[in-house]
Amino acid sequence: xxxxxxxxxxxxxxxxxxxxxxxxxxxxxxxxxxxxxxxxxxxxxxxxxxxxxxxxxxxxxxxxxxxxxxxxxxxxxxxxxxxxxxxxxxxxxxxxxxxxxxxxxxxxxxxxxxxxxxxxxxxxxxxxxxxxxxxxxxxxxxxxxxxxxxxxxxxxxxxxxxxxxxxxxxxxxxxxxxxxxxxxxxxxxxxxxxxxxxxxxxxxxxxxxxxxxxxxxxxxxxxxxxxxxxxxxxxxxxxxxxxxxxxxxxxxxxxxxxxxxxxxxxxxxxxxxxxxxxxxxxxxxxxxxxxxxxxxxxxxxxxxxxxxxxxxxxxxxxxxxxxxxxxxxxxx
Numbered sequence: 001x002x003x004x005x006x007x008x009x010x011x012x013x014x015x016x017x018x019x020x021x022x023x024x025x026x027x028x029x030x031x032x033x034x035x036x037x038x039x040x041x042x043x044x045x046x047x048x049x050x051x052x053x054x055x056x057x058x059x060x061x062x063x064x065x066x067x068x069x070x071x072x073x074x075x076x077x078x079x080x081x082x083x084x085x086x087x088x089x090x091x092x093x094x095x096x097x098x099x100x101x102x103x104x105x106x107x108x109x110x111x112x113x114x115x116x117x118x119x120x121x122x123x124x125x126x127x128x129x130x131x132x133x134x135x136x137x138x139x140x141x142x143x144x145x146x147x148x149x150x151x152x153x154x155x156x157x158x159x160x161x162x163x164x165x166x167x168x169x170x171x172x173x174x175x176x177x178x179x180x181x182x183x184x185x186x187x188x189x190x191x192x193x194x195x196x197x198x199x200x201x202x203x204x205x206x207x208x209x210x211x212x213x214x215x216x217x218x219x220x221x222x223x224x225x226x227x228x229x230x231x232x233x234x235x236x237x238x239x240x241x242x243x244x245x246x247x248x249x250x251x252x253x254x255x256x257x258x259x260x261x262x263x264x265x266x267x268x269x270x271x272x273x274x275x276x277x278x279x280x281x282x283x284x285x286x287x288x289x290x291x292x293x294x295x296x297x298x299x300x301x302x303x304x305x306x307x308x309x310x311x312x313x314x315x316x317x318x319x320x321x322x323x324x325x326x327x328x329x330x331x332x
Contacts, residue, residue: 020272027276031283031298040295048245053303056241060308063234067091067132070227071111074131077217078124080115089318090114096315099308108133131210135221137179139228141172144260151257158288164261164281171264182207235263239304246299248292258285262301278305 032038068091075082082090094107108129115125148155148165156162185204214221236259243250262281266274282301286292292300 016269017272020269024271024273024276027271027280031276031279031294037295040293041299044246044296044299047247048299048303049247050245052241052245053307056238056245056304056307057310059234059237059241060311063231063238064092064095064311064314066227066230066234070135070224070231071128071132073220073224073227074128074135074213077131077213077220078128080120080124080128082115082120092311092315093318094315096312096319099312100316127206127209127213130206131213134179134207134210134214135224135228136231137175139225139232140260140264141176143229143232144168144172144264147253147256147260151253154254155257155289161258161261161285161288164265164285165258168261168264183211235308238307239300242300242303242307246296246303248286248290248296248300250286250290250292254289258289261285273305275305 032041065088068088069084071091072082072084072087075087090111094111096107097110098107112122112125112129116122148168152165155165182204185208233256236256239259239262240250240252240255243255262278262285265281266278268277271277279298279301282297283294286297286300287294
C-alpha cells in the first residue's frame with residue numbers, strides 16, 4: 001500500500017513537469033525550426049547594447065530584493081524574529097530552488113521548512129508565505145488593470161491582442177471573485193460547516209487569518225503593497241530594457257500595457273516556466289502592435305527571462321550555510 005501511494009505521489013509530481021517540459025521544448029523547437037530565423041536571432045543577440053542589458057539585470061535584482069523586504073514585513077507582522085540579512089539570504093535560496101531545481105522542493109516550502117526547523121511556528125511561517133503571495137496578487141490585479149486601461153484603445157487595434165486582453169480581464173475578474181468569496185466565507189463562519197478533514201476548510205481558515213492580519217496591520221499592508229508594485233514593475237522593466245538592448249524602440253506605456261497579458265498567460269501551467277509560450281506571445285503581441293520582427297521579439301523574451309534566472313544563482317552561494325535546506329534539496 002505504501003509503495004502504491006509513493007508511486008502515485010511520484011507520478012502526480014513528475015508527470016506534469018515532464019509534460020510541461022515537452023510543451024516548452026516543442027514550442028521552442030517550432031520557433032527555431034527555420035535556419036534563416038536562427039541566423040536572424042543570432043544577429044540580434046550579438047548586436048545587443050550591453051548597457052541596456054545591464055539595466056535589465058539591475059531591474060531584476062531590485063525586484064528580487066524588494067521581494068525579500070516584502071516577505072520580511074509579513075514575518076514581522078506575524079512576530080517571526082528574522083533579521084533583514086537572514087531574510088534576504090533565505091529569499092534568494094528560495095529563488096534558487098524555484099529557478100533551477102525543477103521538481104525539487106519549491107522555494108516557499110524551503111523557507112517554511114527552514115523557519116520551522118529553527119524553532120519558529122510552522123503555522124506562522126506558512127501564513128507569511130501566503131500573505132506574501134496574496135500581496136503580489138493584489139498588485140497584479142491593480143497594476144495590470146491600470147496599465148491596460150491606460151492604453152486600451154491602442155491595444156484594441158488588433159483583434160488578436162484584444163482577445164488576449166479580454167482573457168486577462170476575465171482572469172483578473174475570476175481572481176477578484178474568488179478572493180471576495182473566501183473573504184465572505186471567512187467572515188460569515190460558513191467555512192466551519194465544511195467537513196473537518198476538508199482541505200478547502202483549512203485553506204479558507206488560513207486565508208481568513210491573513211485577511212485579519214492585513215486589516216489589523218493596515219499600515220504595514222500598505223507598505224507591502226508598495227513593494228509588490230515595485231516587484232511587478234521591475235519585472236516588466238527587465239523585459240523592457242531587453243527590448244531597448246535588442247533595438248525595439250517601444251514607448252514604455254505601450255510596453256507596460258501588453259506585458260500583463262504576456263505574464264498572466266505564460267504563467268498558466270502549460271509549459272515549464274513559461275518558456276515557449278512566452279516567446280510566442282511576444283512574437284504575436286509585439287508583431288501585431290509594434291511591427292517587431294519575430295527574431296527580435298523572441299530574443300527580448302528569452303533575454304528578459306534569463307536575466308531574471310541569473311539572480312537565482314545568488315541563492316546557490318548561500319546554500320552551503322543552510323544544512324537543513326541542503327539535505328532537503330538532496331531528497332530522501
